[in-house]
Amino acid sequence: MRADAARRREALILAARDVLAERGHDAPLDAIAERAGVGIATLYRNFPTRDDLAHAVARRTLTEAGAAAEHALAAMASDPERAWTEFVGTAVRLRLGALIPALIVESYRELPGDVLEVREDTKARVTELVHTAQRAGLVRDDVQPIEVIMAIARLTRPHVQFVDEVVPALVPRMIAIYLAGLRPDGRPLPH
Amino acid sequence: MRADAARRREALILAARDVLAERGHDAPLDAIAERAGVGIATLYRNFPTRDDLAHAVARRTLTEAGAAAEHALAAMASDPERAWTEFVGTAVRLRLGALIPALIVESYRELPGDVLEVREDTKARVTELVHTAQRAGLVRDDVQPIEVIMAIARLTRPHVQFVDEVVPALVPRMIAIYLAGLRPDGRPLPH
């Protein structure tokens, strides 16, 4: 593969990650090509179907998230608080939440084998990380990992862009408040 | 106005509230008519433009939310905790969060006068309610009312319906955790 072609393919994956996260899984493909600074034909040549592109994004994001979880898991021993919040920050930055629909959706059996594989791997690592955070007293015992991921997904999904201009740094604060609510040293959850 | 016509108009408003909240402000109008159990022509007869319908939904929801805030404000004196959480529950049920984009959007100057009016009225009541909750020690002092509403909006916006089947009652738990995080007796927010 030619070096410039590889560069364009890479740009497409990154552009797709952002655009799909911002405008939904059915965002126009032209918008992705444009964001990547590439012609629409190049997109189609690299990813004949929308799913091919989505799978590439999933592969990439899951791999990176898995690595981040692995890294956090190791750092948990020395500074749990920091490791935990940094992992959450990374998950936000990777737009991990945007993948949830694609990964849980009923048709997930149709995911290619390698995506399924990295999905399970990442899931296992994140689950272990959450359990470790629970043992470290950072997360209440009665929550499940999927809950945490879903909450992050909902809180970070782009919504009304300009609101962030009105109230700066809204999303980080929401996340921080949610994380505070996760702590077992707060009051118990109402029933 | 004929009684059956009034009933259909009412059904349209309620259907629109749900469909617009679930599928976004640009949901197909056919879907709304169908949900209301009514022909598409009936929708157009009652609401010639999409905005007419959206405004009717906004009027309705804001009025009800305002009444709920008023009610909570009164109940705050005897049982603040209960009044506060019940108000939040009502806001969720009314899908108040779904209105945020429509109400904050730059073009909000174009809202009809009466919607603008009820919007300001409701805003004032909710703001007062949040301040009261802060005085009652239920909400940390360093958050603004808009933050709370935005968080509710994000946490409750329909996302991946079937996830609720996988992990039942996900949304109420997210809300509860977020509310727990709002309490000042938790740890302080990281910067």
Add this chain to the structure above:
DNA sequence: TTGAAGTGGAGGATCGCTCTCCGTTTATGT
């Protein structure tokens, strides 16, 4: 320098949503 690899974007095909038109149905007053 050469040709194989790769590119961009115009534009026809397609799809889903909008909105009207009009023959049929229904509520209401007598």
Add this chain to the structure above:
DNA sequence: ACATAAACGGAGAGCGATCCTCCACTTCAA
């Protein structure tokens, strides 16, 4: 009951947005 104005439903033409191909042109790499 009946008459009639009021209201209804849904087919389908119109339309705008997105998809996806085709091919003349550009770029990389040996």
